[in-house]
Amino acid sequence: MNDLELDRLFFQMVIIFLTGCMSAVALWKSPRLANCVSHGLAAGGCALMFYLAGTVLAGGEAVLIFIGRWLHAGEVALRIDPLAAFFLLLLSVVGGAASIYAIGYTADHYSRRYAILPVLFNLFLLSTVFVFASSHAGAFLIAWELMTLTSLLLVVYEHEHAANVRAGFIYVVMTYTGTAFLMAGFFIMAAAAGDLSFEKFIAVSLTQPQRDLVFLLAFIGFGTKAGIIPLHVWLPKAHPAAPSHVSAILSGVMLKTAIYGMARFYLEFLGVGPTWWGVMVIGFGIVSALLGVLYALMETDIKRLLAYSSLENLGVVLLGVGAGMVFSSAGKPLLAGLAWAAALFHAFNHGIFKALLFLAAGAVVQATGTRDLEALGGLIRRMPYTAAAFFVGALAISSLPPLNGFISEWLTLQSLFFLPQALTGVSGKIAGALLFIALAMTAALVAACFVKVFGIAFLARARSRKAETAKEAPFTMTLPMLGLAGACLYFGLQPHSMLQAISRVLQPYIGIDTRGLFEVDRIGLMIQANHAEGVLSVTLLAGLLLIGCLAAAGLYYLRGKAVRVTAPIWACGRAATPRNQYSATGFSGPVRWSFRYVLRSQRQRIVDENENIYVGRKLAYHQSIRYIVDEAIYYPVQRWILRQARFMKRLQAGSVQLYVGYVLVVTIVVLAWSGRK
Amino acid sequence: MNVLTVLLLFTAFLITRVSNLRLAIQILIVQSLGVAVACVWSGLGSELMHTYIAAMLTVVIKAGMIPYALFRVAARLRNETENKPILSPNQTSLAAALLLAVAYGLVDQALPGLGRDALAGALSGFLIGLLIMITRRQAVLQIVGLIMMENGIYLLGLSMTRGLPLIIELGVFFDVMVAVIVLGILTFRLKLSFMTTDTTVLQKLKG
Structure with a gap:
């Protein structure tokens, strides 16, 4: 298949996603129809993406989709090289599954604002496609921000819960901070290359300190998106807040955009x-x-x-x-x-x-x-x-x-x-x-x-x-x-x-x-790596597993036929309730104890002493762990910002006269400053 | 021109001493008329048509519409006078004199060579307008301070550039007019909500 047909395929895919958005808007009055059509189109777009990415990956050659000149931006190109195709393949598989899943999953969420959900979902998929396909620093950053923005709106879609909005806020703060580092990294590259296109970045000559700086900036920028500790604080809050089919893409694909970015910088640009x-x-x-x-x-x-x-x-x-x-x-x-x-x-x-x-x-x-x-x-x-x-x-x-x-x-x-x-x-x-x-x-x-x-x-x-x-x-x-x-x-x-x-x-x-x-x-x-050769025979492993399973089944049947006896559960003479079962907190107890220096677990038991101890007492049990990274890094920063804010607040006394006084002082100072010799 | 500068300064100092709202507005009309005359004066020298338009607009808006609106507001505010200003009239006049000195100093430092007295007068008009806004509690007097400031800026522009382009002046007039309308409405709402137009009550709004 030649480039021409692939680029047509790409634009067809883009149009399908956009149609997915539009149809949800057009059908906003009948959410059931909007759901099926919009998410169905998203799944169709993912199918095309699968074919496109598979073709490029099998061919092993970069495919130029589109190139155009844009005022001062230079040549803006959309290019799918094998690296991008690899990640697009992942997006198509996960996105396709999530789209079909969404048809059933979001049927529970029908409401007046339902149409927003499929619109954002389609836009999110589309912007992620552009993150992988952009071969130009400016276009990449725009697609990156669009992806962040649409995913943010999806995270706060259920904004009735204050926790979701808070999660969205933390997400925004962290991810924009990360993007600032990314932009700095890109601009250093661009200043050295004299151009914003990725192709010019490849063989760019930087001094060693500059390369170190770009490495660090990209690591912090993409690391924030990847949620590496200690830049992870947003991730455990934002991912669960989104609807589940979106969580799947956030965790499954959006985190991988960071790995994609690192591969671009460390493999291609920096060498x-x-x-x-x-x-x-x-x-x-x-x-x-x-x-x-x-x-x-x-x-x-x-x-x-x-x-x-x-x-x-x-x-x-x-x-x-x-x-x-x-x-x-x-x-x-x-x-x-x-x-x-x-x-x-x-x-x-x-x-x-x-x-x-x-x-x-x-x-x-x-x-x-x-x-x-x-x-x-x-x-x-x-x-x-x-x-x-x-x-x-x-x-x-x-x-x-x-x-x-x-x-x-x-x-x-x-x-x-x-x-x-x-x-x-x-x-x-x-x-x-x-x-x-x-x-x-x-x-x-x-x-x-x-x-x-x-x-x-x-x-x-x-x-x-x-x-x-x-x-x-x-x-x-x-x-x-x-x-x-x-x-x-x-x-x-x-x-x-x-x-x-x-x-x-x-x-x-x-x-x-x-x-x-x-x-x-x-x-x-x-x-085959260097002197050592490793052999991994999956068929052999599967065969061994099968033999193991068969052996287990054989032993089970050798013992004779199972006899089913129905009887109440023995629980020291009391009726066994589901609360007598192992709990999730209880199961993780040994690990919590072993790693208590890292997890700093704290527990609190409240026993009601008034009742007879032989009959059973009321017990309240609270278990919590402390997050050492948050406590070591984020809380001090937060406290510092709040202290500064309290100081700034004193300037805002609420008096009109005082505010005008600021104007007077500033005017005189500026005039005096402008006239300095 | 110097006569007009003196007039401007005289009215500015006069306003630092009044506590009656209507009297302050009347003084403001005089000052605005003085500015309009200054505008015509500079137009005579340069034969530029648009300075006359600007002068006319000054008369219509600053000596006509705005005072009219302020009188209407003041008419509804019967028992409102500047009883306890933040600085007493004597102190305010002293501060204004200090600002005049500061204005001369600033002009000498920042803009040497141009018409010294006119520039310093205009600048001190501006600063005294600000001073009025800082030291008076009454909302109407704050609006008066704003217009004085505006007059000062206008004269400053006039004495430095022989008149700004018409489009900018129109913009400035429109700006001032909207500001005064909004402030007038706010003053009235203040009276309704707090039974007074003392702006220090606004501190209660702070969360």
Whole structure:
């Protein structure tokens, strides 16, 4: 397929999304129709995007969509290169699933302002497309801001809850601060290149301090979007506030725009940098991964838990990115390719399974009306398809074979394993070994976290009336969930197709060599890096798993036929209520205790002493953790700003005469100043 | 021209001493007429048509419409006089004299060479207008201060540039007119809401 047809396809996609917006506005009086048409068109646009991105990715060549001159901006180009196509593919998969899901999910939200939701949804998808497709600093920043703006409006869509508006406010403050850093980074590049187009940025000559500055600015700017700790404060608040199908895209795709931006800057514009760049990225990555999963484990709000888990996964992606940068600067292109491929593949996989988990969580929230894990339970019998989809997602995020999360996390682990080859000195060796352990621990904690979510929400008995009466979601919601679950399984069993595409994406960049990195053998995927050869045979793994399952089933049946006996539950002579079950807070107790120096958990027990202790006493129990990053960085800043504000407030005494007095003083001072010799 | 400058300053000093609202407005009319004459005066020298239009507008708006509106407001405010000004008349006059000195100093420093007395007079007219706004509680007197300020600015422009372009002057007149209308309405609302036009009551609005 040549460029001409692809660019027509691109514009058709844009028109479909815009039609999606318009149709929702035109049909605002009949929300049911607006819902189907608008979200249906969004799904259609995503299908076109899938085809477009797939074609570019398979071809391995950049495709120019549009180029035009614009006053002083120079040549503004829309270009889809393999890197952009890779992320567009993720957007198309997640966006398509979320669009179909939205048809069923938003049917509960019909109200006078309903039409806004599909309009914003379409615009959000479209602006994200432009973020990936823009090949011009100005166009990129505009698309970036549009994406922020539309996502902000989606976050505060349910503005009846004060918490959502507050979340939106924090989101705005953080993300605009991040954009300011990004703009500074872009302008330094532009000043050196004399042009704003990305093509001119590639071979731009900067001095080393300038390169360091651009690296830091881009890291802070994109890091804010990626929610790396300590720039994460907005993420656990904003992501759960949005409607669930939007949360899926926020976590699944919008966070990845930051990884895309980092890849653009660090692979394409800046090239190979000094070692400390990569080390710094790794450092932030491992902190995000560990703290993210700990906070996720402590959380009982299902959507906020998923948001914290996004912090963890972005941390893992950053580990890959940082390792790749370290390897490039140490002159090990093959290992750099391995690390970057692991990072990109994990970004892709996280997009899919986190979207799946958010969609399933949304179905649960809609069916039960609560996000609190402590009020759920027993949903596997009432919502079997949702439970199955969530189970697959939980397995994938816990990086268990044969699902996609396993492959990318294993590749990341492998690349960290080689890190001592690139880092000289004893400290480097020790750090490499410790990172390896820390990542393994993270994976184990994630598994614990999702055992908790699945066990508490879907197994055992319902903990509230709402959970008892929950109904399975309509097929428009379960179908996309099961589709994404299928994608998790597909990329787990057939990772080489995607990995080879990623190696084609990475091949052209300086300091990276991916030729022959991923070979498909008879037994499975071969990884050939430096002296060590790794073999990952997914078919073998799947076979072993199958044998294990068969063996377990065989043992079960060998013991003889199961006999069902119905009897009341023994609870020390009292009737067992659902409250006697394990709670989510209780489940995370051991971890909370082990990590008490990091989590600073506090608990409060209030016992009513008046009643007879042998019958049972009233107990109130409060458990909270303190967020050390917030306390160390954000609270002091907040206090400082408030102190300044109180000082400024004294100027505003409320007296008209005083205000005019300010005018008089300023006039005289300005006149005197302008006449100074 | 110097006569007019003296007239301007004299009226400005006079206003620092009055506490009766109507008297203040009458003095303001005299001052505005003086400004209009100054405008015509500068037009005579340069034979520019638009200075006459500007002079006419000054007479119509600053000596006609605005005082008329202020009289109407003042007529409704019977028992309102400046009883306890923030600075007493004597102190205000002293401050005005100080401002005159400051104006001379500023003109010498910032704009040397041009017509010294006219510039200093205009500037001190402006500053004394501000002073009135700061030291008086009555809303009507604050409006009077605003117009005095405006007259000062107008004269300043006139003595520096021999008249601004007509379009700018029209804009300035329109600005002042709207400001006075809004202030007049606000004064009236103040009377309705607080039973007084003492602007210090506005401090209650502060949250």
